[in-house]
Amino acid sequence: xxxxxxxxxxxxxPVPAETVSLPDSAPTLLGRARSLSTAEARARAEILVxxxxxxxxxxxxxxxxxxxxxPKPSAGSAFAHRPFALLEVWDGQWYRTVATHGYxxxxxxxxxxxxxxxxxxxxRLLHPLGLxxxxxxxxxxxxxxxxxxxxxYELGRIWGPETIARRAAIYAAIFPMGFVFSMLYPEALAFxxxxxxxxxxxxxxxxRTAGFAALAVLARPEGLLVIVPICASAVRSWQTMxxxxxxxxxxxxxxxxxxxxxxxxxxxxxxxxxxxxxxxxLAWGRSFHVTGIYGAVTELSSALRHNDGWLFxxxxxxxxxxxxxxxxxxxxVPRAWIAAGAGMVxxxxxxxxxxxxxxxxxxxxPVYTGLAWIGRNRTVDVLIRIASIVLLVAGVETLLxxxx
Amino acid sequence: xxxxxxxxxxxxxxxxxxAVAGAAFLALQLLPRPAQTVVFGGRIxxxxxxxxxxxxxxxxxxxRVVTVCSRLSGQDYLLTIGNHRRFVIDGSxxxxxxxxxxxxxxxxxxxxxxxxxxxxxxxxxxLVLPGFQRRARVPVQAMTENGAPVYRVALTNRLTLIVSRxxxxxxxxxxxxxxxxxxx
Numbered sequence: 310x311x312x313x314x315x316x317x318x319x320x321x322x323p324v325p326a327e328t329v330s331l332p333d334s335a336p337t338l339l340g341r342a343r344s345l346s347t348a349e350a351r352a353r354a355e356i357l358v359x360x361x362x363x364x365x366x367x368x369x370x371x372x373x374x375x376x377x378x379x380p381k382p383s384a385g386s387a388f389a390h391r392p393f394a395l396l397e398v399w400d401g402q403w404y405r406t407v408a409t410h411g412y413x414x415x416x417x418x419x420x421x422x423x424x425x426x427x428x429x430x431x432x433r434l435l436h437p438l439g440l441x442x443x444x445x446x447x448x449x450x451x452x453x454x455x456x457x458x459x460x461x462y463e464l465g466r467i468w469g470p471e472t473i474a475r476r477a478a479i480y481a482a483i484f485p486m487g488f489v490f491s492m493l494y495p496e497a498l499a500f501x502x503x504x505x506x507x508x509x510x511x512x513x514x515x516x517r518t519a520g521f522a523a524l525a526v527l528a529r530p531e532g533l534l535v536i537v538p539i540c541a542s543a544v545r546s547w548q549t550m551x552x553x554x555x556x557x558x559x560x561x562x563x564x565x566x567x568x569x570x571x572x573x574x575x576x577x578x579x580x581x582x583x584x585x586x587x588x589x590x591l592a593w594g595r596s597f598h599v600t601g602i603y604g605a606v607t608e609l610s611s612a613l614r615h616n617d618g619w620l621f622x623x624x625x626x627x628x629x630x631x632x633x634x635x636x637x638x639x640x641x642v643p644r645a646w647i648a649a650g651a652g653m654v655x656x657x658x659x660x661x662x663x664x665x666x667x668x669x670x671x672x673x674x675p676v677y678t679g680l681a682w683i684g685r686n687r688t689v690d691v692l693i694r695i696a697s698i699v700l701l702v703a704g705v706e707t708l709l710x711x712x713x
Numbered sequence: 714x715x716x717x718x719x720x721x722x723x724x725x726x727x728x729x730x731x732a733v734a735g736a737a738f739l740a741l742q743l744l745p746r747p748a749q750t751v752v753f754g755g756r757i758x759x760x761x762x763x764x765x766x767x768x769x770x771x772x773x774x775x776x777r778v779v780t781v782c783s784r785l786s787g788q789d790y791l792l793t794i795g796n797h798r799r800f801v802i803d804g805s806x807x808x809x810x811x812x813x814x815x816x817x818x819x820x821x822x823x824x825x826x827x828x829x830x831x832x833x834x835x836x837x838x839x840l841v842l843p844g845f846q847r848r849a850r851v852p853v854q855a856m857t858e859n860g861a862p863v864y865r866v867a868l869t870n871r872l873t874l875i876v877s878r879x880x881x882x883x884x885x886x887x888x889x890x891x892x893x894x895x896x897x
Contacts, residue, residue, distance in 0.1 A: 411745040413755050413845050415838055416762035417788060430743050523733045527740070552718075556725020563730035571737025578738075579746060581756055 352475045356462055359482040360455050363701060367491045370705035371395040381709045395705070397443040399712040400424065401493030405442050408432040412576065414585040422576055423589035427527040428495040446493035454490040457501030458482055464508045465678055469641045477681035480693065484677065485700030486626060486667045489713050499529035499672050506535050506561075507646070507674070510542040513550075515557035518542075522561060523568035530586075531672045533565045534649040534656075541645035594662065601659030608662055619711040626667035630654045630676050637679030650675040668713045747844070750851040754841035757853075757866065757874075758834050760881035767828040767883070782829040790829045802829045828886060836868040858884075 373379065374395045397405070407421050407429035414420045428446060435445035458478050465474025481487065481500075490497040502525035509517040518539055525532030543558040550558060577583035590596065598604070612620040631654060638647050650673030657669045670676060684690040704713075746752075766783040771794075781793045782802070790802040844851045852867040855878065862878040868886075875885045 407744065409745065410845055410848065411747050413747050413751065413841070414759065415755055415841065416759045416834065418838065426741055426744060430740055433743050433745075519729065519733060523737060527737060552721050553725065555722035557729065559722055559726025560729030560733070563726055564733045567730040567733040568737045571734040572741065574734065574738050575741040580752060582759070 348471075352462065352471065353459060356458050356475065356478045356482065357455065359479045360458050363483045363487065363698070364451055364454075364491055366698065366702055367488045367705055368393060368396075370488075370702050371491075371708075374706060374709065378709075379706065391443070393447055394443070395708055396447050396492045398492075398708065401443070401446065404428050404432070404446065404493055404495070408436075408442050412579060412585070414576075414580050414582055414589055416588075417592060419592040420585070420589040422580070422582075422585035423593065423595075425495060425527055425529055425586070426572060426575075427498055427524060428493075430527075431498075443493055447491065450494065450497040451491050453501040454497035457490075457497060457504050460501060460504035460508050461674060461677070464504050464511065464674070465681075467508070467511045468643065468646070468678060473640060473678060473681045473685070476684055476690065477677040480680050480684070480697065481674075481677040483694065483697040483701055484671070485697055485704055486671055486713065488701060488705045488708070489668050489671060492713075494668075494713075495528040496668065496671055499525050499532050500674075502528060503532060503535050503672060504674060507538055510539045510561060513542070513546055513554070513558075515543075515554065515561040518561040519557070519564035523564045523571075526565040526568040527572065529672065530569075531653045531669060533569060534652045536562060536565050537649040537652070538643065538645040539565075541643065594664075595657075595660045597656075597659045598661060599659070601661045602655070604661030605658045605663050620663050622711075623663040623666045626670060627654060627658070627663060630666075630670040630673060633676040633679030633683070634673065635679065636682045637675035640678055640682035642675045642678050646675045649673070665713065748848060748850045750853045751841055751844040751849075753853055753864075754837055754844065754851040754866070757864070757876055757881050758837040758841060760876070761830050761834045761837060761883055764830045764882065767830065769828050780828070784830070788831045790831055792829055802831060828883060833868075833874065833883060833886075836872065837866065837874070840866070840868065 371393050375392060403421050403424045407424055407426065410421075412420075412422045414422050428449070431449050432442045432445050435449070436442065438445075440448065458481060461481060462474050462478040465477050468474065490500065502521045506518050506521035506525055509515075509521060522532065522535050522539060525535055540562050543562055546558065547555060572586065573583040576585040582588065609620055609624050612618060631651075634647055634650050634654070637650070638644070653673040654666065654670045654676075657666050680693065684693045766781070769780045769782075771778040771780055778795050780795075782790050784790055785801070788803075792800045792802050794800075840851045843849065854865045854867075856863060856865055858875060861884075863875050863884060864878055864881075866874045866876065868874050873887050874883055875887075876883050
C-alpha cells in the first residue's frame with residue numbers, strides 16, 4: 310500500500326489481515342509503510358472514537374446516578390459528594406481496602422486476598438502523585454481499556470479480516486457489560502494484558518508475551534487461561550525456533566503460573582497461607598465442583614422464588630457468550646482462543662452459580678469477534694450497535710441495584 | 714527430540730519463569746502490610762475456626778462444670794454444659810450473648826468460656842478487624858505458662874485467651890477471677 314500526502318480520493322479497501330500484519334521481526338520499509346497506512350489509522354481512530362463515546366456515556370450515566378440517586382434515591386446522598394462515586398462501588402471497595410491496608414485472611418468471612426493485587430499496586434504507585442485511590446483506579450481502568458481495544462484490534466487482524474477485527478473492537482468498546490471497564494475493577498487491565506499477551510505471542514515476541522501474561526494473571530485469575538493460546542503459538546513455532554527462543558517461549562507459557570506462584574508466595578510469607586486467595590473465595594460461595602454447572606442451572610430454576618432475578622441477566626449473557634464463541638469458531642478464530650474463552654465463561658459456573666458470569670465473560674476476547682462475525686450484515690450491525698449502547702447505559706443506571 | 718536438546722530450553726524457561734515469580738513477589742511488597750499482631754490475630758482466628766470439638770472444665774467460684782462444644786456442621790455447634798444443659802450455637806454472632814451479658818454476665822461468660830470455636834473466633838475477629846482497618850495492634854502478648862510458650866490474647870477487658878505458640882490452638886480461657894481449661 311502506498312502512502313499519499315493528501316487524503317485518499319476513494320475510501321481505502323480493507324485489506325485481509327494476512328497481507329497487512331507483518332511480524333515485528335521484519336521491519337522492512339514496506340512493513341512500516343503498511344503499519345502506518347491511512348486505512349489502519351482510520352480504523353484506530355474509529356475505534357478510539359467509539360471508545361471515547363462509550364466512556365463518556367458510562368461516565369455521564371454514572372454522574373447522573375451520583376446526582377439523582379436513581380433508581381435508589383436514598384443512596385443519592387452517599388454519592389453526591391464525589392463525581393463518579395458510583396464507579397467505585399461493590400468490589401471497588403475491596404480493591405481500595407487492599408491498596409489502603411494490604412491483605413488479611415479471616416476464616417469464614419469475606420476477605421480481601423480474593424482480590425488480585427495488580428490494580429491495588431497501581432493505585433499505590435499513583436497515590437503519591439496526588440490522586441486518590443478511586444480517581445487513580447477509574448483513570449487506570451479507562452486508559453487500560455483504550456490500550457486494550459487497540460491491542461485487541463491488532464490481534465483480531467491476525468485472526469481474520471480487518472473489517473471483522475475493527476468491528477469486534479468497536480463492539481467491545483460499547484458492549485453492554487462494558488461499563489465494568491470504567492469501574493474500580495481490574496477487568497480493563499486484564500482485558501488489555503490478555504490482548505497484548507496474545508498479540509505478542511502471535512508475533513513470537515516471547516519476552517513481552519511473558520510479561521503481559523504475568524500482568525494479566527496479577528490483575529484477574531482468568532488471565533491464567535491465556536496459557537492456552539500462548540502454548541498453541543509456542544508449539545506451532547517450536548520446530549523453527551533457535552534454542553534461546555524456545556527457552557523464552559517456554560517462559561512465556563509458564564509466566565502466568567509463575568505470577569500466580571509469586572502471589573501465593575507473598576500470601577504464604579505474609580499470612581502463612583499460600584492459598585488464601587482461594588480460601589477467601591469460599592466466603593462468596595466460590596468453591597469449584599464437577600457438578601457445579603448442574604448446580605448453577607438448578608439455582609437458576611429457583612432464582613425467582615428466592616427473589617434473585619438478576620441471575621437471569623448473568624445466565625443470558627452466558628448464553629450470548631457461548632453463541633458468540635461458536636460464531637467466532639465459524640469466523641476462523643484459533644481454537645486455542647476459543648478454548649480459553651470458553652474456559653473464562655464456563656469455569657465460574659462450576660462454583661454452582663451464574664453469579665457475575667456476565668462480568669467474567671468480558672475477558673473472553675473471541676466473544677467480540679464472534680459478535681462481529683454475526684454483525685457482518687449491515688442491518689444486524691446497526692441493531693447490535695444500538696442495542697449495545699442502550700444496554701450499556703441501562704447497565705450503569707442499574708448498578709446500584711445489583712453488583713456486576 | 715533428545716532429552717539433551719530439550720534440557721537447555723527447559724532450563725532457560727524455568728529460570729525466566731522463576732524470575733517472573735520473583736518479580737511478582739517483589740511487586741507485591743509495594744502494598745501495605747497490616748501490623749504483625751493483626752496478621753497473627755487472623756491466624757489465631759483460623760486455628761480456632763479449624764477446631765471441631767473443645768472439651769473443658771470450668772471453674773466458676775467453687776463449682777466445676779464440664780463443658781463440651783462439638784461442631785454439628787459449618788459454624789453450628791452443640792454446647793453441653795454439665796449433664797443437663799444443651800445449647801445449639803448457631804453461627805458466630807455474639808449479639809444474643811452480649812444482650813444477656815448486660816443483664817447478667819454469668820450465662821454469657823459461661824457460654825463464651827466454654828470455648829465454642831465459632832464464638833472464640835468471633836471474639837478474636839472483633840479485635841482483628843478494627844486493628845486491620847485502623848492499622849492498630851492487637852493485644853497479643855508472648856509469655857510462658859507452666860513452662861510452655863504461649864500467647865495471651867486479651868479478648869475483652871475481662872476475657873483472655875491463651876493459645877499455644879506452636880499450633881495457635883486455644884489452651885485455656887479466663888474471665889477475671891474465674892478460670893477454665895480447655896483441650897482440643
